Amino acid sequence: xxxxxxxxxxPKDEESSLVYGHRLSxxxxxxxxxxxxxxxxxxxxxxxxxxxxxxxxxxSEAIEGLxxxxxxxxxxxxxxxxxxxxxxxxxxxxxxxxxxKCNDCGVRFxxxxxxxxxxxxLQIKDTFSQRLLVADNVIGPELTFSPLVFLQVTxxxxxxxxxxxxxxxxxxxxxxxxxxxxTLSQFLRGMKPTYPPNINKSxxxxxxxxxxxxxxxxxxxxxxxVGDKWIMPLPCEMDTFSFQVKPTQLAQLQVxxxxxxxxxxxxxxxxxxxxxxxxxxxxxxxxPELNAVTIMxxxxxxxxxxxxxxxxxxxxxxxxxxxxxxxxxxxxxxxLIHDMAKDERAQIEEIVGRDPERSDFIIYGSNxxxxxxxxAGFYGFELKGLSPRFVNCFVDGIGGExxxxxxxxxxxxNNDKNNGTLKCEEGRVVTFILPNYYxxxxxxxxxxxxxxx
Numbered sequence: 404x405x406x407x408x409x410x411x412x413x414p415k416d417e418e419s420s421l422v423y424g425h426r427l428s429x430x431x432x433x434x435x436x437x438x439x440x441x442x443x444x445x446x447x448x449x450x451x452x453x454x455x456x457x458x459x460x461x462x463s464e465a466i467e468g469l470x471x472x473x474x475x476x477x478x479x480x481x482x483x484x485x486x487x488x489x490x491x492x493x494x495x496x497x498x499x500x501x502x503x504k505c506n507d508c509g510v511r512f513x514x515x516x517x518x519x520x521x522x523x524x525l526q527i528k529d530t531f532s533q534r535l536l537v538a539d540n541v542i543g544p545e546l547t548f549s550p551l552v553f554l555q556v557t558x559x560x561x562x563x564x565x566x567x568x569x570x571x572x573x574x575x576x577x578x579x580x581x582x583x584x585x586t587l588s589q590f591l592r593g594m595k596p597t598y599p600p601n602i603n604k605s606x607x608x609x610x611x612x613x614x615x616x617x618x619x620x621x622x623x624x625x626x627x628x629v630g631d632k633w634i635m636p637l638p639c640e641m642d643t644f645s646f647q648v649k650p651t652q653l654a655q656l657q658v659x660x661x662x663x664x665x666x667x668x669x670x671x672x673x674x675x676x677x678x679x680x681x682x683x684x685x686x687x688x689x690x691p692e693l694n695a696v697t698i699m700x701x702x703x704x705x706x707x708x709x710x711x712x713x714x715x716x717x718x719x720x721x722x723x724x725x726x727x728x729x730x731x732x733x734x735x736x737x738x739l740i741h742d743m744a745k746d747e748r749a750q751i752e753e754i755v756g757r758d759p760e761r762s763d764f765i766i767y768g769s770n771x772x773x774x775x776x777x778x779a780g781f782y783g784f785e786l787k788g789l790s791p792r793f794v795n796c797f798v799d800g801i802g803g804e805x806x807x808x809x810x811x812x813x814x815x816x817n818n819d820k821n822n823g824t825l826k827c828e829e830g831r832v833v834t835f836i837l838p839n840y841y842x843x844x845x846x847x848x849x850x851x852x853x854x855x856x
Contacts, residue, residue: 422535422557424516429550430475431489431509432482436602439505441487443573444606445752446715448501448759449623452635453572453767454799456537457580457781460521463562465789469591471514474556481590482510484600484711485583488574492546499760501573503551513538513555513567520561525793530645530834533795537567541800543632563792571633575713577779577796578701582710585783592786606714609756610749620747621721622697623754624769624802628761635765638803642842645795645834647812648676652853653830659853660733670737672831673700673775673809676854678737680807680833683848684771685728687841693771695723698744700775717774719751719766720744740773768802768836775809777831782814790814795834805837 443451482489488510490503517524517536524533538553553569570580589595626635653672656679677696685693702718722744728736755764766772781794793813798806812830833854837845849855 421519421532422515422517424514426514428512428514429509430478430482430512430554431507432486433479434483436486436489436505436507439486439602441490441503441505441604442606443501443503444715445609445755445759446748447573447575447606449751449755449764449766450572450576450715451501451542451633452626452629452763452765452800454541454634455568455570455572455577455580456534456539456797456799457568457570457577457584458533458536458795459566459568459584459781459784459791460524460793461564461566461786461791462521462789465786465791466564467787469786471556474591475512477587477591478510478512478554480595481587484586484596485713486600486602487604487713488552488583490551491549492542492551494546494760501546501759504547508550510552510554511538511540511550513553515555515557517557517559517565519559521559521563521565521792522561524559524565530795531643534643534797536565537797538569539799540569541632541634542571542573543634544630546631572715572798572800573633576715576717577774577776578716579713581780581783583713585780586711588784588786601709601711604712607716609752619754620750621695621723622719622747622766622769622772623751624765626763626765629763634800635763635802638768640839641801641805641836642839643797643834643836644842645832646855648672648831648833648854650830655853660737670734670741671777673773673777674737674740675733676809676831676833677740677773677807678733679849679852679854680773680835681740681771682728682731682733682736683845683852684805684837684841686848687844692727692729694725694728695721695770696740697721697766697770697772698740698775699766699772701778704746718744718746719748720746721770765800765802767798767800767806768804771804772801772806773809774798774806777809777811779811782811795832797834798836801836803838805835805841808834808836810834 486505489507490505491508492501493504536557538555540553542549551571555567557565698720699717702716722740782790810832812832
């Protein structure tokens with residue numbers, strides 16, 4: 404283990420900051436992978452300018468005895484099953500298409516300290532501060548030296564930790580990240596697989612549209628080529644904030660929104676929240692009316708059978724309103740999202756596959772993008788029978804229309820039920836990554852709808 408760098412600031416100055424004392428090293432798999440290559444498919448390459456950042460907050464009781472040495476020992480064995488995350492990108496000689504050389508270079512491991520306790524972190528209203536707990540790396544400009552995954556362990560003042568995962572989206576979606584991390588928790592509990600790693604991994608075959616394309620998918624936007632630094636310049640100043648939606652708030656929203664018996668409605672919490680937020684943003688947005696959005700959610704048609712197989716498997720589609728969203732009843736908007744989201748993955752793969760070497764695209768933020776991560780198993784990361792106190796997720800490399808993530812709420816003994824009238828038995832966490840100038844007016848609009856930010 405070689406420490407690549409460490410903080411050289413004045414210790415007193417560091418301790419007054421939220422996060423300080425960073426030390427970097429690399430952690431690889433316990434066994435040599437060999438001369439393996441992993442070739443991303445077109446859907447993976449459509450995501451190559453995007454990055455997921457996930458932050459877990461863990462109590463001191465959960466991580467008692469889990470010193471960095473033991474943590475790294477678990478990671479050594481764990482990465483044998485995820486060897487592609489330890490590789491580095493190359494370009495093929497015949498056309499420059501990116502692929503991963505599985506050369507066991509490892510993931511980057513960051514150790515840091517915080518002057519705040521876990522409780523203090525959870526009380527901080529400035530969600531953007533949580534980004535200090537996860538690396539903000541991107542791939543490039545030197546592809547051969549750019550790690551695909553960073554793990555940041557920040558020791559909190561109370562003895563708990565935050566665990567930040569920085570993830571190149573080209574590897575897989577948020578469900579892949581949650582499976583990846585939940586498997587780590589199993590290794591740390593001594594629950595290792597009885598079977599050897601699968602060294603013949605490959606992504607699913609590229610899809611092709613069933614019918615010839617008559618129009619471009621609304622959810623995909625081509626951007627100026629970025630070369631070997633895989634990030635799009637920020638289109639404007641963006642801000643991040645999150646708030647929790649209680650089960651009673653969800654239940655009340657449904658009662659307020661639906662003119663008929665809400666118990667008969669197929670509308671789910673994600674669609675309900677998306678409708679409220681879509682109309683709220685449409686009301687404060689300058690310029691042409693916001694009549695099209697992108698929807699991303701767990702795919703119902705191609706479930707993941709192997710949790711150790713990383714995939715970009717999300718349903719990606721668009722919804723376009725032929726009416727004024729600003730003036731529409733929320734039930735109409737929610738029903739539109741539920742009934743009319745068109746799956747555009749095959750078209751996306753077709754377009755990206757035309758020139759995977761030189762063309763670059765974005766999906767998140769090409770339109771206002773709603774991402775349903777309600778079923779992501781972030782709270783399946785259990786140590787000593789304890790789940791994380793809180794998990795948040797961000798997306799970087801997005802377009803200027805912004806992203807709204809609907810996440811599961813923390814696990815707790817929640818007796819705040821609503822008699823099964825809607826799947827609102829648990830609350831939700833909503834995280835916004837939007838242009839900075841939206842924020843004040845958006846919070847006012849949401850408050851009028853019964854959602855306090």
